[in-house]
Amino acid sequence: MDPIIKLQELSKRYGSQKAVNKLSLEINRGEIFGLLGPNGAGKTTSILMMLGLTEPDSGSATVCGYDATRNPILIKRKVGYMPDHLGFYPQMTGLENLRYIARLNGLDEAIINQRTSTVLEIVGLKDAANKKTSAYSRGMKQRLGLADVLIKSPEVIILDEPTLGIDPAGVKEFLELIKRLSSQHGLTVLLSSHHLHHVQQVCDRVGIFVEGELLAQGTLTDLSRELFGNTGLETLIKLASIPKSIDHLKSTFASYSAINALDISGEVLRFHTTEDITPKIIRTIIESGEDILSVSKKEYGLDEIYQRYFEYSNSKTSKGESRHFKNIQP
Amino acid sequence: MTDSNKLIIPRIPSPFKVMASKEITDLIRSWRFMLLLLLVFFTFAASMYIGVSNIRTVFNNTQDPDHAFLYLKLLTGGDGSMPPFHILLSFLAPLLGISMGFDAINTEMNAGTLTRLIAQPIYRDNILLAKIYSPIVITVTLFFSLSLLMIGSGLLITGVRIEPQEVIRIMGFTLTTVVYISFYLSLAILFSIIFRQPATSALSVLGIWLFFTVFYPMLINLAVKAFMPDPAYLTQSQLMGYNELILNILRIAPNQLYSDAATTLLMPSVRSLGPMSMEQLSGAIPAPLPVKESLMIVWPQISGMIAFSVACFALAYYLFMRREIRS
Numbered sequence: 001m002d003p004i005i006k007l008q009e010l011s012k013r014y015g016s017q018k019a020v021n022k023l024s025l026e027i028n029r030g031e032i033f034g035l036l037g038p039n040g041a042g043k044t045t046s047i048l049m050m051l052g053l054t055e056p057d058s059g060s061a062t063v064c065g066y067d068a069t070r071n072p073i074l075i076k077r078k079v080g081y082m083p084d085h086l087g088f089y090p091q092m093t094g095l096e097n098l099r100y101i102a103r104l105n106g107l108d109e110a111i112i113n114q115r116t117s118t119v120l121e122i123v124g125l126k127d128a129a130n131k132k133t134s135a136y137s138r139g140m141k142q143r144l145g146l147a148d149v150l151i152k153s154p155e156v157i158i159l160d161e162p163t164l165g166i167d168p169a170g171v172k173e174f175l176e177l178i179k180r181l182s183s184q185h186g187l188t189v190l191l192s193s194h195h196l197h198h199v200q201q202v203c204d205r206v207g208i209f210v211e212g213e214l215l216a217q218g219t220l221t222d223l224s225r226e227l228f229g230n231t232g233l234e235t236l237i238k239l240a241s242i243p244k245s246i247d248h249l250k251s252t253f254a255s256y257s258a259i260n261a262l263d264i265s266g267e268v269l270r271f272h273t274t275e276d277i278t279p280k281i282i283r284t285i286i287e288s289g290e291d292i293l294s295v296s297k298k299e300y301g302l303d304e305i306y307q308r309y310f311e312y313s314n315s316k317t318s319k320g321e322s323r324h325f326k327n328i329q330p
Numbered sequence: 331m332t333d334s335n336k337l338i339i340p341r342i343p344s345p346f347k348v349m350a351s352k353e354i355t356d357l358i359r360s361w362r363f364m365l366l367l368l369l370v371f372f373t374f375a376a377s378m379y380i381g382v383s384n385i386r387t388v389f390n391n392t393q394d395p396d397h398a399f400l401y402l403k404l405l406t407g408g409d410g411s412m413p414p415f416h417i418l419l420s421f422l423a424p425l426l427g428i429s430m431g432f433d434a435i436n437t438e439m440n441a442g443t444l445t446r447l448i449a450q451p452i453y454r455d456n457i458l459l460a461k462i463y464s465p466i467v468i469t470v471t472l473f474f475s476l477s478l479l480m481i482g483s484g485l486l487i488t489g490v491r492i493e494p495q496e497v498i499r500i501m502g503f504t505l506t507t508v509v510y511i512s513f514y515l516s517l518a519i520l521f522s523i524i525f526r527q528p529a530t531s532a533l534s535v536l537g538i539w540l541f542f543t544v545f546y547p548m549l550i551n552l553a554v555k556a557f558m559p560d561p562a563y564l565t566q567s568q569l570m571g572y573n574e575l576i577l578n579i580l581r582i583a584p585n586q587l588y589s590d591a592a593t594t595l596l597m598p599s600v601r602s603l604g605p606m607s608m609e610q611l612s613g614a615i616p617a618p619l620p621v622k623e624s625l626m627i628v629w630p631q632i633s634g635m636i637a638f639s640v641a642c643f644a645l646a647y648y649l650f651m652r653r654e655i656r657s
Contacts, residue, residue, distance in 0.1 A: 048655070051449060053448060053449070053655055054654065054655070073451045073452075073453070074451075076449060076450060076451040076452075077451040080449075081449040083442060083445040083446060083449065085442040085445070086442055086446065087441035087442025087443045087445075087446065088441075088443065088446075089356075089441075089443055090441070091356065091359070100348070100352055101446070101450060103343070103345075103348040104345045104348055104349070104447070104450040104451075104452055105450060105451060106342050106344075106345070106451070107342070108342055145446075148446065152450075
């Protein structure tokens with residue numbers, strides 16, 4: 001099956017600054033793809049180029065089978081875009097705002113009536129539909145924005161920083177909604193964010209985008225394997241009490257070839273292993289007469305991946321320049 | 331599914347029509363438009379009142395070659411206590427145009443609605459076209475209804491039959507007003523694209539308006555005093571030449587063009603907008619000109635105003651189409 005979004009060597013520069021540099025990306029139908037990167041990495045510019053709202057300097061973007069520079073209207077009929085700074089006409093109600101967009105999409109009045117109520121139901125704004133949008137909270141606006149995107153029953157939805165400025169509970173709800181919509185209606189979702197956890201929750205695949213370049217893409221497990229494959233796995237075991245004989249434990253585990261290192265500090269044992277031998281470790285500990293309180297296996301999340309890539313791009317270009325994302329705390 | 335089986339093809343309005351109708355609704359419901367509408371209406375009512383109360387003396391003044399044009403006299407006649415309607419309009423009309431255009435693009439840009447709008451399947455220029463088309467529709471409706479109101483009430487009060495040429499002149503005057511407003515409207519829209527802040531764009535257009543109405547004639551006067559040789563040493567034809575030059579410089583100001591055009595249309599005895607020599611005047615009978623001649627006289631003025639508006643709009647169009655849309 002052809003990818004629904006296909007970018008080839010897409011480049012765009014503003015003045016001397018390269019906003020997007022030779023971006024090549026393929027997104028398949030029905031998947032949720034997360035574009036991850038710090039502010040100013042060129043995420044929004046790439047999205048605008050996909051919609052034909054900004055012309056690329058070179059390269060091409062094909063969305064739903066149309067070329068973005070030549071047929072932006074056809075693309076915009078099938079793609080819903082929610083910009084990062086979302087605004088509504090404050091003098092109109094939520095419903096009126098929605099109807100306006102529906103009319104601009106050339107929908108018939110009867111369909112508009114039916115679809116607005118369905119969509120408002122989905123995003124949970126049915127009760128607030130007749131309130132002026134000037135009275136909407138940030139989270140409500142975000143949901144209205146989603147309704148706005150869904151009203152044209154798109155094939156692809158592109159959400160630019162959809163979690164910006166909403167509270168954690170709202171974010172969770174919002175992301176779940178997106179995930180549900182994607183699986184129910186077979187929507188392809190492209191989501192940009194600088195928030196790792198949010199992307200981690202819903203995305204099938206992620207692309208890490210820094211300084212206009214796509215550094216890596218793939219599923220989260222692929223990315224962590226690629227990056228941390230050499231360091232291996234880390235298993236943390238917490239005992240009920242401080243082990244009676246530390247030396248005995250150490251000597252027992254020394255015979256296991258899969259264990260690279262073992263730290264014992266108080267009741268916490270930290271194993272570094274090349275492969276997953278957690279059951280074996282647990283059995284050994286119990287046999288040696290210790291009680292286990294908890295076992296946790298450290299998996300590499302986006303935080304670590306993100307951090308790694310920043311370090312990587314730091315070392316690549318750290319010639320006296322100050323790197324603005326150095327200070328970003330995961 | 332029963333609906334789709336019916337053989338009714340729904341009439342779906344084009345995006346442009348949808349946008350235009352939304353813009354018109356917004357404008358009509360906005361406070362500033364209501365305030366200006368009230369202002370225009372009061373001006374109109376006051377000048378009509380003065381016109382009607384003086385109509386007997388004006389009509390009986392046989393010295394005036396235009397005295398027989400009752401309806402034109404309603405608009406222009408007065409006892410001097412208040413400037414005539416068309417002069418007041420030359421001040422008010424720009425305000426109307428500016429108020430409807432100064433925040434056309436930048437407010438939408440700042441509010442983030444513009445990005446959402448152009449992400450819909452519409453052509454980008456349709457947005458700008460709707461932004462200029464809707465205010466023009468409103469001004470056309472407003473001023474043509476005012477004119478008809480004036481003719482109608484004149485008919486009711488005096489019972490005098492209206493001359494066809496009066497109708498043509500009044501409609502011509504209304505059209506000139508609309509063109510004049512469109513000029514300031516397109517200027518305001520241009521500034522709303524250039525400046526990000528609505529306040530900045532409003533102040534800039536108001537500045538231009540103020541410059542042309544107040545300071546420009548003053549500057550020209552100063553310049554004339556400084557550079558023009560003493561008229562006592564000039565021949566008749568040199569003097570005429572200078573006069574013509576000064577007038578032409580003054581005509582760069584759109585309000586000058588407007589008041590020239592309005593005066594000529596509403597006062598049929600005005601036969602030239604420039605200086606005339608005694609030779610040209612000798613033998614001329616002070617009589618009203620036919621409509622066609624008056625229209626010939628004002629045509630350069632009107633085409634000048636149209637050209638100004640089109641130029642502003644073309645520049646606005648160019649800037650808007652090339653504008654990076656991200657906020």
